[in-house]
Amino acid sequence: MRHRSVADLMTPNAVVVQRGTSFREIARLLEEYDITAVPVIDEGERPVGVVSEADLLRRHIEKMGPATAEALMTSPAVVAHPEWSVVRAARTMDEKKVKRLPVVDGAGRLIGVISRSDLIQLFLRRDRAIQEEILEDVLTRTLGVPPSAVTVEVTDGMVTLSGAIRRRSLIPVAVRLCESVDGVVEVLDRLTFEEDDTAAQPGRPAAGPAPSTPDLFP
Template identity: 65%
Template sequence: MRHRSVGDLMTPTAITVRPTTAFKEIARLLKEFDITAVPVVDASCHPVGVVSEADLLDRRSAGGAATAGTLMTSPAITARPEWSVVRAARIMRRHQVKRLPVIDAKDRVIGVLSRSDLIRLFLRSDHAVQEEIVEDVLTRTLRIAPSTINVAVEDGLVTLSGVRPRPELVPVLIRLCQSVDGVVGVDDRLTCAEAGHD
């Protein structure tokens, strides 16, 4: 079972600017490419900061000429392509940023991950989520007969009902369900099997 990574969701070959890029050029790039922020990179394409629409508006109200180097928020909060989307989302929330420049092993910018990219994960249909849990989580990974556990998905909320598997498998089952793209929560309604003797 393979889960989406930052590299799967990011917009590749990110639009970048240099610290010397002028205010008007940054504004033009944001409008032309319909983006809300742009990474600022040095001569080696290493990120040194990020300039957002908010940075431009703040400076505009203050007046005066400006460059990316004077406008940017620094240092740049970055992500790696191999990161899970959950990790990237936590970094965004912790640092209160809307997008992350994605860097390769040499710390060069290779793309940008935005919050809208992450939101796309939760637009998967409930049927697609249910199908993945039944086929990948239950059958292939845990080798649990789908006939023993009912998987219902509504608006991304997964409800598990039926016969509870071996106790040690329950937390694993729930964790695997939570990691499926599009799942917003898991409701465990599994019940113990009959003892089978008096």
């Protein structure tokens, strides 16, 4: 299975400002491009901070200090890398309490921005595409389950698995793998099994729980 990365979802050619950009110019850019924050870059195109609508409002209320990007910005900038998974980007946003992340290359130069709204695109993935990935990648290639054994129904990202698979221990694995597919909101398990291989046998412990996979939005 291939999960989309930050590079797949980020907005390239992001709107940026310099350290000396004025309050009024920043406000104009936010309005013109319908964005809520803008990265501040240095002479080497490396992000050094971010100016948000909240920063502008705070300066307007306090009316203290110079009204330039360098004085207004939240620094240092919390950044992401293009190879990151969207899970990692989402968790970083949640942990750092930010709504968007500048994306930098190996040299630290800005190459784009990823926002919460970009991450939401995952849940707009077509149901047919989700169904095909589960049938072909999860069930057939990964678990070796014949396509005819399981019925996969997807409605608005809600996945229902029904049918019978050979071993009981594969059921929680299948559910967790389906939950990790991009665009899946929830998985309803209606699977049955032919052989209960989770029961303890002499010389062999009962099968343990399925390995966990990270949720997209914690």
